[in-house]
Amino acid sequence: MEPVIELVSTGDEVLTGLITDTNAGWLSQLLLEQGWQVRRRFTVGDDKADLIELFEQRSHHADVVIVNGGLGPTSDDISAQAMADAAGTTLELNQHWLEVMRQKYANRNRTMPKSNSKQAMLPQGAELVDNPVGTACGFAVKLNRATFFFTPGVPSELKKMMTDEILPRMRRQLGRNGRSQVRRFFLFGLSESGLSDRLDSLSWPAGIALGYRANLPTIEVKLVIDTEDAEAIANAEAQLLAEVGTHLVARNEMDFTASIGPQLADKDLMIFEDASGGRLTDTISTITREFEGHYVAGLPDEAKELAQWLQTSARPLTLAIGAQGSQGTPIALKTQAACMVQTLQMHFRDPLSQRRLLAFAALDMLRRHLVGETVMIDYDILPCSERVTLPA
Structure with missing residues (x-):
């Protein structure tokens, strides 16, 4: 039988939408990659009674509950107290974590504020979960059927703790993973x-x-x-x-950096773009620095004209995104053998989505050329109105 895993996100900012809950999505995907599918997700504000009620209720139905947020030093960080109340126990000072926090501040030549001592107050009997990044330690508590893992809301801290601390504990409890x-x-x-x-x-x-x-x-x-x-x-x-x-x-x-970055290291790549507004140059710059990019207004908006322009204005390996015309936007790849252009029609109204799609389509042409695949293919989301191939 598959284990029942649930997520709880806490905080008024998350509940009201002032902060987008990216942590829950990341957690769900991480656990799925391990073979465990999250059964339910809950979002609760900074109300202790609501948290106590939810913790007590889910303790009878879930095998693992991962609680994210509410471990900070301020008065609205109440996850630890709510868990202690749900378990019918009290908070106690974890002297080890208090010393860890003091040392972290000392390493930065600072004195730890008194309010941070609250982050070392854990439910009696809780197992500490190390946080090497920040001052909010995590902890684990067993209540009825469920094991609760409490994590801070800072994404970098959550990710480090999940990978290094919590996943190994879950594997020991649930088996290596839920699926192969x-x-x-x-x-x-x-x-x-x-x-x-x-x-x-x-x-x-x-x-x-x-x-x-x-x-x-x-x-x-x-x-x-x-x-x-x-x-x-x-x-x-x-x-x-x-x-x-x-x-x-x-x-x-x-990750294009790993897949085509090494192949671009010794290439003399040039980029011209118009309708994509510099998006292609930005994307390529994350993959390799071995290129020259130009954001040029007024490039041709027809496939044959763009190909002819590239024949006289570009290096042997060149990517180009032309201007948007009545038939669509031409995207070209010039190699030593040929200049290939396809005019793609855009049905997305959002300008950012348009630029992202055009840049990715151009990058896909380059990727295909580098790995020896057919450079121009049909796309469902970007219908092609014209293709032109001219000698280089």
Whole structure:
């Protein structure tokens, strides 16, 4: 039976939307990658009675509850007190953590404020969870069926503690993981409905399920695997790639730096862009510094004109995004052999989304060239109105 894992996000700022709760999404994805799917998520404000009621209630239904937030030194940080009250116990000073905090301040030539002592007050019997980044330690408490893990709201602290401290404890309690593995595939150019049409009607091996996450400009597909059958896993991956292989841009992590960065190190790459507003230059700069970028207003807005312009105005390896015209926006890749241009139509009204998609489409052309794939393909989300190939 799969363990029941739940998340609790605390704080008035999170509840009212003043702060976007990115921690909960990150936690859900992290746990899914380990093979555990979160069953429920709750958001509660800075009300002690509400927290006590929720902790007591979930202690009878969940195996693990991860509580995020409310461990700071101010009066509205009440997670520890609420847990103590729910467990029918009191807070007690953890002398070890008090000394750790004092040393952290001393290392910065500062005196620890008295209010920080509150962060060393933990429910009686709680197990301390180390926080090497900040002053808010985490802690674990067993109540009825559930083990509660309390974590600070600062994302960098949460991520470090989850990876180094809490995941090992969960593996010991629940088994190494809930499923054997999760394989991730990042796709570009397909719509969610188009992807659903391709995949959902297929028959998948027992113990293997699909998961989707749209994050413009890519869509992430997961194979969530609950089987040890190596042949079934291989067949499922082969079936997935047979349907979407031409749109696959990365596996496991969406990281162009690792996949094409080394191949660009010795290339004399030049970039021109108009309609993308500098987005392509910004993106390439995170991958490699071996390029020259130009944001130029007034580039051609037709495919053949852009190709001809590049024939006389560019280096052997050049990416270009032209101006937006009546037929769409031309995107070109010039290599030593040819100049290839495709005019893509944009149906997104948001200017930022338009720039991101145009830049990613250009980057995809470059990636395809570097790895030896077909440079110009059909995209569901960016219909092509014209393609032109001219000699370099």
